[in-house]
Amino acid sequence: MTDLTRTGAGDNPGSACWLRAWLASVRHMEASPARLRSLPPIIPIVVYSGAPDWTVPGSLREMLDADDPELEFLPGSSYVLRNLRSMDLDALSRNRELRAGFITLRQEPPSFVVAEIANSLPEGGDLRRQALEYVVRVYDLELDELRTILRNAGHNEMEAIVGTIAETLLERGEERGFDAFLPAESLVEVFEPRRPH
Structure with a gap:
């Protein structure tokens, strides 16, 4: 068993899709039947540290506006959320x-x-x-x-x-919250999550 962990300070509405695409890319890279059968289960985990409440869908099912009969054809696609803000x-x-x-x-x-x-x-x-x-x-x-x-x-x-x-x-010249040629007023930079290649 292994886990796919993603951290973020912003709630991304497409998290369920992003994680599903990443899992598909892992299986695509290990395309031979023998290697696919040997892959361990992968548990998607999102570690969230942002200030706003996490309000985005927790699975592909929650993202789709469809009747229940159609959703039965959708494979398991949820992720485990660890919201650091809500933890003691x-x-x-x-x-x-x-x-x-x-x-x-x-x-x-x-x-x-x-x-x-x-x-x-x-x-x-x-x-x-x-x-x-x-x-x-x-x-x-x-x-x-x-x-x-x-x-x-x-x-x-x-x-x-x-x-x-x-x-x-x-x-x-990596600072984004202030002009590199003037005294710094504020050291602020938003980290963008890296996408898999």
């Missing part, structure tokens, strides 16, 4: 590092997120840098404000990492 913090994960990542995705208050990153993700590790980069890119938070939060909490190492991340984004 203590239920997110027993793994400290995974819990810190989920809290970062949920965009909790910055001071709380910073404390969770500092306490749960190893100093000098890739996970800590990745979580901080997500905060810099996605949170609607001025760079100076984030640095002040880190400085007041005594997280000098994290403040230095944030400065390096911001400088790198400016150099690469």
Whole structure:
């Protein structure tokens, strides 16, 4: 058994179709009968971290305006939804590092997120840098404000990492929430989910 996991901060109305197309492409790549028979069951899982309520259809059946007799010919096409917003913090994960990542995705208050990153993700590790980069890119938070939060909490190492991340984004021209040639007013970027090729 295996799982197909997709994460997102926005509720995509076509999620059921996208996941069904992805599953079909997996089976197409393994086209020989022997290989198809050896494929494990695939469980589609959507991990949602957005602020709005998840309101999109949970399966192809829910997307179709058809009478019940027609729907009986539609194969199983639902997915498992894990809505991080609706879960209690203590239920997110027993793994400290995974819990810190989920809290970062949920965009909790910055001071709380910073404390969770500092306490749960190893100093000098890739996970800590990745979580901080997500905060810099996605949170609607001025760079100076984030640095002040880190400085007041005594997280000098994290403040230095944030400065390096911001400088790198400016150099690469990857920032979308502000003009690369002017002082940054807001570090905001929406991550678009990557489509399978």
